[in-house]
Amino acid sequence: MTNAAIVILAGTESHADVGRLVNGLEAAKEFAQTDGDDVELIFDGAGTQWIPELEDEESDYHELYQAVQEDVAACDFCAGAFGVEDAISETDVVTLADHDGHPSVRSLVDDDYEVITF
Numbered sequence: 001m002t003n004a005a006i007v008i009l010a011g012t013e014s015h016a017d018v019g020r021l022v023n024g025l026e027a028a029k030e031f032a033q034t035d036g037d038d039v040e041l042i043f044d045g046a047g048t049q050w051i052p053e054l055e056d057e058e059s060d061y062h063e064l065y066q067a068v069q070e071d072v073a074a075c076d077f078c079a080g081a082f083g084v085e086d087a088i089s090e091t092d093v094v095t096l097a098d099h100d101g102h103p104s105v106r107s108l109v110d111d112d113y114e115v116i117t118f
Contacts, residue, residue: 002036003113004040005040006028008024008044009047022064028041028071041071042074044102045082046078047078051072069092075097077101077102
């Protein structure tokens, strides 16, 4: 059994960012599909900008996102800072504000999660 926290920090501005997004989603999907594993997929920083795009059924990565959607959360502070707070509030994505408005990475480590960033 493995606990993994996949944190997507990549924004939406470059081809390299798209690569990091897709690799993060694929990694999360692999953990989600493995019996006994637990995965948390957290969009943080500029990564929060992906959620409205991924929620769009026309997105090239919507289907991949759908495969892990029940494991998705977003940084509450960063959703506001990057202007996607309203768009995220219209979804089922949970926002996290455990540590000064951000997800608590320490709590994840304390709960034996491997933290992997993209």
